[in-house]
Amino acid sequence: xxxxxxxxxxxxxxxxxxxxxxxxxxxxxxxxxxxxxxxxxxxxxxxxxxxxxxxxxxxxxxxxxxxxxxxxxxxxxxxxxxxxxxxxxxxxxxxxxxxxxxxxxxxxxxxxxxxxxxxxxxxxxxxxxxxxxxxxxxxxxxxxxxxxxxxxxxxxxxxxxxxxxxxxxxxxxxxxxxxxxxxxxxxxxxxxxxxxxxxxxxxxxxxxxxxxxxxxxxxxxxxxxx
Numbered sequence: 001x002x003x004x005x006x007x008x009x010x011x012x013x014x015x016x017x018x019x020x021x022x023x024x025x026x027x028x029x030x031x032x033x034x035x036x037x038x039x040x041x042x043x044x045x046x047x048x049x050x051x052x053x054x055x056x057x058x059x060x061x062x063x064x065x066x067x068x069x070x071x072x073x074x075x076x077x078x079x080x081x082x083x084x085x086x087x088x089x090x091x092x093x094x095x096x097x098x099x100x101x102x103x104x105x106x107x108x109x110x111x112x113x114x115x116x117x118x119x120x121x122x123x124x125x126x127x128x129x130x131x132x133x134x135x136x137x138x139x140x141x142x143x144x145x146x147x148x149x150x151x152x153x154x155x156x157x158x159x160x161x162x163x164x165x166x167x168x169x170x171x172x173x174x175x176x177x178x179x180x181x182x183x184x185x186x187x188x189x190x191x192x193x194x195x196x197x198x199x200x201x202x203x204x205x206x207x208x209x210x211x212x213x214x215x216x217x218x219x220x221x222x223x224x225x226x
Contacts, residue, residue: 024192032212032220039208044143048152048207050200050225051090051139052218057200058090058126059152060133067146068153073160073168074127074182081179086129093159093199095190096124099183100175119191124171125160128181140225148207155206159199161185197221 046067049060063071063086074091076084097112115121135141144152160168161184171183188194195216204211210224 028214028216028220032215032217033223034213035224036205036211036213038210039148042148042208043145045146046144046149048142048144048149049088049090049133049139050142050204050221051133052222054138055218056092056094056196057218057221058092058128059156059200059203060088060090060130060139061149061152063087063089063129067149074129074184075170076129078170078182079129079180080176083129083180086131086180088130088133090128090130091156092126092196093123093186093188093190094126094196096122096171096183096186098190099124099126100171100173116190117192119189119194121190123186123188123190125168125184125186126177126181127184128178130180137222140222142204142209142225144207144209148209152203152207155203159186159188161187192216 046062046065048062051058051060061070063069070089071084074089076082076086095112095116098116101109101112112121133139133141163169169185171185173183176182188199190196193216197215197218197220200218201211201215201221204221212220212224215221
């Protein structure tokens with residue numbers, strides 16, 4: 001009888017897991033295909049970009065313009081190159097454990113995955129400098145107004161933890177991806193329902209651009225910008 005009850009428990013658990021995965025994937029597909037239009041009748045005053053590595057979406061902004069100089073917070077000195085000539089800054093929000101402890105999928109630990117899926121882990125912002133942006137299937141240009149850019153600036157700043165002097169908190173680590181990137185302490189919880197792509201999608205919404213109703217993946221975002 002004990003074995004029968006145990007098998008019944010595992011059967012129900014497996015059925016629940018499969019059902020959850022199917023509902024999640026169907027919801028992600030369906031809701032990401034619901035497109036919310038951009039604000040109408042706005043000026044093309046600032047060029048921003050969205051960039052994907054095939055899994056994760058970054059929002060890319062000018063390193064500096066008359067509205068903000070991002071290098072005052074994302075200091076060039078926090079990158080290993082310390083090069084001050086980069087024109088663009090890509091920013092992506094995500095699970096801190098994924099960013100710092102999982103250089104490849106093969107090195108993903110169960111504890112990191114569990115925390116990321118359930119929202120129990122801390123979050124970080126990954127910032128990467130670029131010299132140029134090349135428009136292709138993985139990178140799209142979006143022109144927005146200065147007012148819209150101000151709203152995007154506010155959205156990004158509200159995602160970041162700040163010290164007592166109001167500055168971004170740099171994460172000291174050797175887990176950088178290259179010579180031009182750095183990590184910063186972020187706010188919020190990463191989960192299956194609020195991923196790095198959800199953050200980027202919400203960023204587009206904050207500045208009145210085309211975005212998905214909801215998406216945990218990058219595909220839905222880039223379908224809006226084909």
